Amino acid sequence: xxxxxxxxxxxxxxxxxxxxxATNPKISEFFGENxxxxxxxxxxxxxAVYKKVSESIKNHEKIDADTADAVASAAKxxxxxxxxxxxxxxxxxxxxxxxxxxxxxxxxxxGIEKFKGSELVQQEPDASSFPSGGIRSTFEARGYTAWDPTxxxxxxxxxxxxxxxxxxxxxxxxxxxxxxxxxxxxVDTAATKVCQFFDKDxxxxxxxxxxEQEYFVVDRALYMARPDLVMAGRTVFGHxxxxxxxxxxxxxxxxxxxxxxxxxxxxxxxxxxxIPLRTRHNEVAPSQFEVAPLFEEVNAANDHNQxxxxxxxxxxxxxxLKILFHEKPFAGLNGSGKHNNWSLITNTGVNLFAPSxxxxxxxLFLTFFVxxxxxxxxxxxxxxxxxxxxxxxxxxxxxEAPPAIMSVFIGKQMTAVLDELEKKGNVKIxxxxxxxxxxxxDQIPEIILDATDRNRTSPFAFTGNKFEFRAVGSxxxxxxxxxxxxxxxxxxxxxxxxxxSKEIEKGTEKRLAIVNVLRKYIxxxxxxxxxxxxxxxxxxxxxxxxxxxxxxxxxxxxxxYLSKKSVELFEKHNVLSHKELEAxxxxxxxxxMKKVQIEARVIGDLAxxxxxxxxxxxxxxxxxxxxGLKGLGIDNKAVVDTIKEISTLTQLIKTSVDKMIxxxxxxxxxxxxxxxxxxxxxxxxxxxxxxxxxAVDKLELLxxxxxxxxxxxxxxxxxx
Numbered sequence: 001x002x003x004x005x006x007x008x009x010x011x012x013x014x015x016x017x018x019x020x021x022a023t024n025p026k027i028s029e030f031f032g033e034n035x036x037x038x039x040x041x042x043x044x045x046x047x048a049v050y051k052k053v054s055e056s057i058k059n060h061e062k063i064d065a066d067t068a069d070a071v072a073s074a075a076k077x078x079x080x081x082x083x084x085x086x087x088x089x090x091x092x093x094x095x096x097x098x099x100x101x102x103x104x105x106x107x108x109x110x111g112i113e114k115f116k117g118s119e120l121v122q123q124e125p126d127a128s129s130f131p132s133g134g135i136r137s138t139f140e141a142r143g144y145t146a147w148d149p150t151x152x153x154x155x156x157x158x159x160x161x162x163x164x165x166x167x168x169x170x171x172x173x174x175x176x177x178x179x180x181x182x183x184x185x186x187v188d189t190a191a192t193k194v195c196q197f198f199d200k201d202x203x204x205x206x207x208x209x210x211x212e213q214e215y216f217v218v219d220r221a222l223y224m225a226r227p228d229l230v231m232a233g234r235t236v237f238g239h240x241x242x243x244x245x246x247x248x249x250x251x252x253x254x255x256x257x258x259x260x261x262x263x264x265x266x267x268x269x270x271x272x273x274x275i276p277l278r279t280r281h282n283e284v285a286p287s288q289f290e291v292a293p294l295f296e297e298v299n300a301a302n303d304h305n306q307x308x309x310x311x312x313x314x315x316x317x318x319x320x321l322k323i324l325f326h327e328k329p330f331a332g333l334n335g336s337g338k339h340n341n342w343s344l345i346t347n348t349g350v351n352l353f354a355p356s357x358x359x360x361x362x363x364l365f366l367t368f369f370v371x372x373x374x375x376x377x378x379x380x381x382x383x384x385x386x387x388x389x390x391x392x393x394x395x396x397x398x399x400e401a402p403p404a405i406m407s408v409f410i411g412k413q414m415t416a417v418l419d420e421l422e423k424k425g426n427v428k429i430x431x432x433x434x435x436x437x438x439x440x441x442d443q444i445p446e447i448i449l450d451a452t453d454r455n456r457t458s459p460f461a462f463t464g465n466k467f468e469f470r471a472v473g474s475x476x477x478x479x480x481x482x483x484x485x486x487x488x489x490x491x492x493x494x495x496x497x498x499x500x501s502k503e504i505e506k507g508t509e510k511r512l513a514i515v516n517v518l519r520k521y522i523x524x525x526x527x528x529x530x531x532x533x534x535x536x537x538x539x540x541x542x543x544x545x546x547x548x549x550x551x552x553x554x555x556x557x558x559x560x561y562l563s564k565k566s567v568e569l570f571e572k573h574n575v576l577s578h579k580e581l582e583a584x585x586x587x588x589x590x591x592x593m594k595k596v597q598i599e600a601r602v603i604g605d606l607a608x609x610x611x612x613x614x615x616x617x618x619x620x621x622x623x624x625x626x627x628g629l630k631g632l633g634i635d636n637k638a639v640v641d642t643i644k645e646i647s648t649l650t651q652l653i654k655t656s657v658d659k660m661i662x663x664x665x666x667x668x669x670x671x672x673x674x675x676x677x678x679x680x681x682x683x684x685x686x687x688x689x690x691x692x693x694x695a696v697d698k699l700e701l702l703x704x705x706x707x708x709x710x711x712x713x714x715x716x717x718x719x720x
Contacts, residue, residue: 002614002709008221009711012719015219017257018319020265027271034082035274036075036160037152044074057150058204060185068117068147075153076105076115079160087115089123089145090161092176094131094587096477098306099166101125102159120162121147131590133583135172142169148177151303154273163303172580176479177299179575183483184298186490186573191344191352191368193497197510198364202346207486209301210466212292213308214283214336214474216324217259219720222711223322227606232599233326233475234394236689237606239697240332241714244286251284258319258720259289266308266315267291273311275304285334286717295341298486302478305338325475327401328394330713331693335395336474340481343466344368344489354465363514367496370418370518370525372467373408375492376460377525379484379569380406381549381560383460384471386484388557388588390595392473396552397535402459402471404557405543405550407530409458415531421515422522457534487575496521553686554592555677561585589677596680600664603692604657610709611696612650618703619646646702649695656695660688 024030032039038057042050049070056063063071079087088100101123105113123145130143145164153162166175173179184207191205223229228236255263263280270277276294283290291312296304309325316323328335344352350361352368376383384406397403410418459471472481496517503513527546532539543550551557560566561581570576576584622643629636667679700708 002707004225005709005711005715008219008225009715009719011221012219015258015320015720018261018265020261020268022264022268031271031276032274034155034272035152036078036154037274040078040152041071041074044078045070053149060188063121063147063149065117065121068121070117071149072115072117072120075120075160075162076113079155080105080113082155083158084155084160085158087119087160087162089125089147089164091125091145091164091166092306092477092479093166093174094133094176094584096475096591098310099125099130100159100161123164125166130166130174131587132168132172132174133586133590135168135170135174135579135583143167143174144169148181148299150181150297151300152274154307156273156307172583173576176477176483177302179580180299180302180479180483180486182573182575183486183490186575187344187486187493190490190493190497194367194371194493194500195346195352195364197367197497197500197514198361199346199348202348202350204347205352206345206347207298207482208295208343208345208351208466209298209478209482210293210295210341211301211305211478212279212290212337212339212341213305214288214290214338215312216285216288216326216329216336217262217316217720218287218322218324218716220317220320220322222716222719225711226716228599228602229322229324229329231602232595233324233391234329234599235331235713235716236599236603237611237693237696237700237710238331238713238716239700241712241717243714244717245284245333248284250282250286250288253282255280255282255289256720258321262316262319262321263289263291265318266312269311269315270304270308273304273307275308275311277308283334283336285330287720288334288336295343298342298478298482302482305478327389327391327473327475330717333717335401337395337401337470338472338474338476338478340469340472340478340485341463341466342469342482342485351465353462353467363511366417366421366518367514368493369410369414369462370521371492371496372489373410373528374521374525375488376406376408377528378492379488379565380528381551381557381563382484382488382566382569383481384549384551385557385560385566386481387469387471387473387476388551388554389473389476390554390592391475392471393552393554395473396471402457403534403539403550404552405534405539405548406459406471406528407534407543407548408528409461409531410529411462412531414462415529418522422519458530459534483575487569487573490573491569553678553681555589555674555681558585558588559674586673589673593677593680596685597664599689600660600684603689604661606710607653607657607692607696611699612653614707614709615646615650615699615703618707619643619650621704622646642702646699649699649702652695653692653699656688656692660684660692663687 038054041053049067052067053063053071086102086104088102090098090100093099105115107114125143125145143166145166148163148165151163153160165178167178168174187207188205192202195202195205226235267277277291278294279292281290312323346352352365355365356362384404395401461468461470469481469485472478499517500513503516504510530539540550562585567578567581570581571578622639626636626639626643629639663683667676667683670676670679
């Protein structure tokens with residue numbers, strides 16, 4: 001197999017840059033040209049029809065048939081003017097990715113292109129082979145996709161793509177979008193009610209999201225020469241290179257030429273699709289990068305992130321590159337996250353997590369700020385479950401990823417503010433002219449604007465005007481953690497409104513009633529706040545004393561979805577039923593087991609069919625050398641020691657692989673899904689993956705470089 005490695009390296013030396021330039025240097029003049037959203041509808045629909053669409057979206061109402069027909073006609077004309085021949089309902093099943101089934105506009109019977117409102121609103125893809133967690137039998141194929149008008153349609157290739165939800169014939173949701181939309185409605189309703197304590201003009205609240213997407217880039221030929229990357233998305237073997245990220249010289253460094261061309265190419269494609277990309281830079285690990293858009297409404301931001309990953313992967317092919325979205329593709333280096341920057345915005349333009357110079361607005365800010373902390377405190381385990389994946393298990397708690405312990409970082413200044421508010425005292429914080437704000441309420445001190453530092457080890461950090469949920473994995477669909485986050489916020493705001501209303505009914509003045517509830521929330525949720533190093537052993541011990549869970553593995557973390565507390569929460573806000581939650585847990589556990597099983601098979605295949613034969617072949621060369629030295633009367637101890645070391649390692653690898661296979665066979669006979677998943681975690685992954693890897697990586701340093709079959713880390717990470 002070593003010839004594949006060197007063939008790949010030879011291909012790499014002949015790579016040519018693919019120079020890319022936008023046909024128009026002004027992004028504003030082509031941004032969104034392949035997106036059919038509200039702006040495009042405004043220009044193509046009759047005013048009355050446009051008003052109906054916008055009102056339906058704003059009020060979470062169904063769009064009537066006549067309006068749908070008008071939108072379909074306009075969308076078809078627009079799409080065909082851009083060369084589209086097909087349309088598809090673009091949805092997000094419980095596979096973690098997206099799905100689509102293309103239909104032609106052309107109707108052979110009538111001989112013309114048609115696209116009716118009924119086709120826009122609803123389609124029927126085959127639902128039999130999508131994960132359902134037992135909700136549907138494989139012989140029961142019917143499922144429906146339904147248009148989501150809150151997310152813009154777009155043209156991808158020659159196809160009009162229509163964002164949709166996906167439900168079963170019996171009505172259960174089979175996707176990630178439907179529960180997200182329900183959670184967003186819940187937080188809108190709850191947040192608006194609380195806002196009206198302060199401003200009656202606030203009629204709705206929108207959850208906003210900005211997604212920082214981290215990823216690795218490797219040459220396509222090198223990728224294809226690594227079976228583990230192809231099959232599992234990560235390297236199961238590979239010794240750390242002499243130079244990794246220890247010099248800290250890659251972060252924000254000059255972007256490599258081929259990667260720079262690739263970035264420009266996919267950015268242009270994304271801008272045309274209306275994805276508001278803004279930032280690009282080198283990340284910490286070699287060959288790791290990040291792209292980040294401006295903030296959008298959560299649903300659109302999530303759709304755009306799913307689309308972004310697809311665009312990046314397809315554009316990379318033009319540049320003979322491969323994008324790795326796995327959370328931990330390389331051991332010993334930084335993993336990749338998908339940092340979810342979340343805030344709540346009112347229809348009046350107020351960011352509810354942004355401090356202000358207005359006394360009223362600052363009490364409003366503190367209300368939402370403290371309530372968010374309380375929400376995380378109350379539902380920390382559910383939040384942990386929402387980011388639980390097989391890939392994220394490798395990342396959490398290592399190399400600048402936050403730990404599995406859920407905590408909230410707010411910074412020294414905001415800590416001082418909350419501490420003083422809890423004590424009902426005053427504090428004066430000096431920070432230069434116009435850098436602080438006065439709340440105008442005795443019990444609440446001055447607040448520094450943007451007074452927080454950043455804590456890279458915090459899973460949930462306040463960063464001045466938003467919360468950054470850093471624990472989400474790079475390959476994950478944001479819809480799942482965003483559903484959980486907005487749902488727990490909706491519940492806490494609902495409880496806050498009830499508590500304040502009760503105080504007011506007792507005769508307490510409104511502002512004082514709000515402060516009284518906030519003071520209680522601050523006291524009750526203090527244990528979730530942490531300002532230090534999340535990697536430290538001290539934090540692990542302190543968190544345990546505080547009663548915070550440290551759930552490191554996915555099969556155990558996912559249990560929180562079916563806790564009594566979680567089920568009641570999801571059902572109360574009509575986001576997911578108990579049956580749907582059970583189905584999701586089943587799907588996640590099955591997916592986890594399949595991924596561990598695939599990795600175990602890859603490890604066994606590479607170890608037995610490639611690594612051990614290579615080691616034995618090299619060992620035979622050393623035996624010949626040792627015998628030759630002995631015949632000449634030359635000391636051959638060093639060679640003999642190497643032969644023995646190789647023999648010990650190959651025996652360890654073979655024995656461990658055999659035992660791992662036996663464990664898999666034993667586990668596969670278990671009938672309980674949860675027990676099987678835990679067993680795959682503990683008795684396969686945890687027990688054998690690192691053990692086998694350690695032996696293989698040691699062999700990599702012993703076997704002649706010319707014989708080693710796998711592309712090495714130094715080649716994958718530094719050769720482009």
